[in-house]
Every structure is written in C-alpha cells, then in structure tokens.
Amino acid sequence: MNSSLLLSLAITGGLVLAVIVAYNAWTLHRNAPKKALPPDTHGSLPGAGDALTEPTLRQEPSLDADLGPEAAAIYGGLDRGPEPHEHAVDANDALRMPAPLPMLERRPGLDPLIDVIAVMQLDHQVSGDAALVALPPTRRAGSKPFAIEGLNDATQHWETPAPGQRYRSFQAGVQLANRMGALNEIEFSEFVMKAQGFADAINAAPDFPDMLQEVARARELDQFASDHDAQLMFMLRARQAAWSPGYLLQNAARVGFVVGSMPGRLVLPSSAPGMPPVLTLGYDTQAALADDPDQSAIRDISLSLDVAQVHRTEQPFARLRDVGAALAQAMDGVLCDQNGQPLPAMAMDPIAADLELLYDQLDARDLSAGSVLARRLFS
Template sequence: MSSLQIGLAVAGGLVLAGVVAHSAWFSRRNAPRQARPEARPAEEPRLDPPLEAPGERQEPSFDSTLAPLPLPEKKPGLDALIDVIAPIALEGLVSGDAALAALPPTRRAGSKPFAIEGLNEATGHWELPLAGQRYTAFQAGVQLANRIGALNEIEYSEFVMKAQAFADAVNGAPEFPEMLDEVNRARELDQFAGEHDAQLGFTLRARSAAWSPGYVQQNAARLGFVAGAIPGRMVLPASTTGLPPILVLSFDTQAALADDPAQSAIRELTLSLDVPQVQRAEHPFQRLREAAQVLAEAMDGLVTDDRGQRLAQETMDGIGADLEQLYDTLDARDLSAGSPQARRLFS
C-alpha cells in the first residue's frame, strides 16, 4: 500500500470517527433532560407564601415539620345566594333512614346540582340526611348557575318534580318560589359570573434540550407540587385539606404514559390558576409567577402565554393589578375567591 493510500485511509478513519463523535454529541445534546440524584430537602426551594409584616398573620407553609396538619373544610350546604330553596314542612318527625330512602337516584336537575337537607332535631342544624337521625323539616335546593350556564325553565321544572316526589314520600308539603323570578335571578347571577371568571395559564417552553417526565416532576416536586390523579398532571395543594389545588402543572399525558418515559421528549408544560377556586390569602398569582420563574431558570425554559409570546415582568405586574380588582369585586358580591359559594358557582 502506497503512502498516499495509507494517508487517505487514516484521513477517512479520522473523518468517520469525527462523524460518529458528532452524532453521539448531537444525540446526547438533544436527548430529553433526565432527573438527577435528589438534593437534601433543606437545599430545595419551595413556594411558601410571602412573609408578612410583624404583627400580621402569616399563612401556613407546606413544611410538615413546621405547620400542623390542616383540617378538612366542612362540606358547604344550600345557600340562598346561589341556590333556589324550597322549604318542606312536615306533619311530624321523619327519620334519616326514611329520608335517605326517599331521595331521588340522581343529585342533579339537568346540569345543576340538586340537594335535600334536613333540620336535625337534636342539633338544630341543617344537614344532608343521615341514618339514625330525626328531622323536623326539610328543604330542597337547586343551584342557580355554574360554568355550564344559568338555570332554565326545564331544569327548574325537573327540580320541582324531584322535590315534590321527595316531599310526598315523607308526608311533607313543599313551597316553591315563583319560577320566572328564580330563572331571572339565575340569568343575572350567570352574567355576573361570566364577566368575573378568570382562569390563568402560563406556558413554559424548553429553550434547547427537551425534558423527560421525570425531570419535570423532580423540579416541580422541589417547589411543593405533588402528583395529580391524571398522568401528566401535578398540583400545588391548598393549605386546607379538601380544597382545590392552588396551582396545576400539566404536560403531555402520552409522554407520562410512554413505555419508557425517560425517552419521552416534553418541550412545553402549562402552569394554571383557577382564580375563583383559590382563596386570596394563598397568594395564588404570586406563587404562579414565582413557580414559572423558578422552573424556567432551573430547566432552561422560557415563560410565554398560550400564543407563544414571551411574558415580560411588566405584563405580569398588570395581570396582578387586574386580579386585585377582581378579588375586590368578588368580595363585594359575597362571592370571595375560594369561598364555598364561589367554588360552586365557578364550577
């Protein structure tokens, strides 16, 4: 073999080695980022509520070593603000067992929640019927509006039929409000809700390398997010057990369900806040903003709106100011964000 052939062979080998090396580097560079060994808990950032001035009440954090276990919220009952309520007078006491047997099979009238409550003889409180208790009166209720729309005449008629059937079964006499008045009240409430509903979402997009599900979950967990009931969904829990989450983080469900999730490539995720569902005291928008910024820095991402436009700090400041006005308006209507009434109306 001549020196020329040897030189060409060597050169060819170097070129081939370079191509292989570049290909390996390119694949490694563009492979989804993977979760890393966990840092000590003390080193991990968390989305605790902002500190308040001395003398002001501080909201509880999610650090279980510092905060007591939260108590579940009591299930809210019928409320004249957002429900049609029909009292049912009784000839005598009715047992909880009889009331339970008389309840309709479904708890809805059309698209609206329907409920029966009894006045407990022993406690004097309105409650859902319970076995072993006795009741001196009942009331039937149907919700005036929700995110599907306002209570209409057909739904009101279904409510009357269900309530009348229950009353007949317990020897009661119902008194129904005028249908047209209640339907008009439902439309007015629905209009108010439509004008003051707010669901915010920030999109976090990968600048370069994509993310694996494990990488997303690890970084979100450091901020206090926990796995949700749906694959590809994580939530930041509320301070009180049983309340809706403060924030929701979601990414491609198919990536989370892949046979080998480590090889699934996620290029964007969404952080969302359902404003009327979360108490103002939780500082939800500030925590949404902080979560987006912390995750963007940790994961080499870019915070945008749903159209891909980068969200500047000034834009976020404006959103925050608008939300404060919205909170004030809901407070004035006795529909404060996160209250039982607001959570039912905006659902």
C-alpha cells in the same frame, strides 16, 4: 506516489467520518431528554436551601370582572387572569406559605345567594332513614346540582339527611348557575318534579318560588360569574434539550408540587386541608404513562391557576410567578403565554391590578375567591 495519495485520502476520509460520528453522538446526547439526578445526588435550585435538596413526591390529597387588554394575550375563552410582582425569585420564595385562611365563611349546603330553595313543611317528624329512602336517585337537575336538606330536630341545623336522626322540616334546592350556564326552565321543571316526588314520599307540603323570577335571577348570576371568571395558564417551554418525566417530577417537587390524581398532573397543595390546590402543573399524559419514561421527551408544561377556587390569602399569582421563574431557571426553560409566546416581565404588572380588582368585586358580591359558594358557582 499514487499509493501515498490514496493512503492520505483514506486517512482524511476516516478522520472526517470520525468527526461526523462524534458530532452526531454529541448532538444526540445534547438533545436527549434530561434525566432525574440519582437519589444520592444533592442537586438544588438556585438559591434553594438544604430542605430542597432531596425532594419527596407526595400524593395529591383528596378533596372533601373584565380584565385589562394587557392580559388578553394570556387568556383564552373564559380564561382571564392574574399577575406577578417584580422582585428577586428563588425556590424558597416559591415555597413560602401564606397566612392561614380565615375560617369565617358561609356554611356548606344550600344558600339563597346561589340556589333556588323550596321549603317543605311537615306536621310530623320524619326519620333520617325514611328520608334517605325517599331521596331521588340522582343529585342533578339537568347540569345543575340538586340537594335536599333536613332541619335536625336535635341540633336545629340544616344538614343532608342522616340515619338515626329526626327531622321536622326539609328544603330542596337547585343551583342557579355554574360554568355550564344559567338554570333554565327545563332544569327548573326537573327540580320541581324531583322535589315534589320527595315531598309526596314523606307527606310534606313544598312551597316553590316563581319559576320566571328564579330563571331571571339565574341569568343575572350567570352573567356576573361569566364576567368574573378567571382561569390563568402559563406555559414553560424547553429552550434546548427536552425533559424526561423523572427530571420534571424531581424539579417540580423542589418547589412544592405533589403527584396529582391523574397521569400528567401535579398540584401545589393549599395551606388548608381539603381545599382545592393552589396551582396545577400539567404535561403530556402519554409521557407520564410511558413504559420507559427516561425515553419520553417533554418539551413544554402548563402552569395554571383557577382564580375563583383559591383564596386570595394564598397569594396564588405571586406563587405562580415564583414557581414559573424557579422552574425556568432550573430546567433551562422560557415562560410563555398559552399560545407559546414568551412573556415579558412588563406584561405582568397590569394583570396584578386587574386581579386585585376582581377579588374585590367577588368579595362585594359575597362570593369571595376560595369560599364555599365561589367554589360551587365556578365549577
């Protein structure tokens, strides 16, 4: 009798132990970071076409107004931002290519709209080689970009001095403002010293504008830039199982991202070569550099848009929304604001209207998003 009872208890205990071991194994398997599918496995995002079944990650190409209260929970610090539209989303939508960017815009280089410019008159020609020797060793005055250009005697175009060319006039410039703030009196004085040193070396007579007027102009431009600077960030958070780097890269490639120049960074390239990326995807750098990436667990990623750096014809916010929705569906994630709070669809519509207004205000100031001057000012 006792032996039968002990045997029953032993069997019951063994069964309970087996159940516990099986449950723990199942839990570990369920919560283990999701891994990328093998190369010969034709996985695809919902609604994706055959072109998305075998993505290849490329390398990132190298680069040559107050918003409404609805957006407040999404932005932090200088961050202000854009919005998605209500329509069905699939991976093909996320990859749609916008219309070609307009080519008519201000030329690169110094521009009186955002630069202090001092013209240097000469009574003789100066070779590009001599000008290069006379250039100051640094290209900044404080935190502001500093540059010297020459009027090419053959082309009659302003350009950075180049060997073998001849110049009869030069101009020096320093940027009025950037994301570090407005040009101040100390930076203006450094600009004058650098420009005067170059002028003395080539026997030129510089004509400097009034410091107080230029500093006041810098503060006004900086105020405008601060009021119209929009940097939007969303977060995609795993609902249950975490993601391995390989799994993330595989899914991101399917919606157009390529490997960025830094670990833990992917970018959605612009439709125009040499332009800043449309969107940036960020994840944990340590996971990106791990010796065994399959064992690294990523529970959230960031999707960000620097509005002033991307032309509105790229439809960057619509693409941000589409990419976020496609990745959330494919990877079992939830789209959140930068504080980790889930984003309801109703929060998106007001942001779109605010963003269109911001674009219009930048256009009116001749600082259109994605233009040369906007990319310089908002940097």
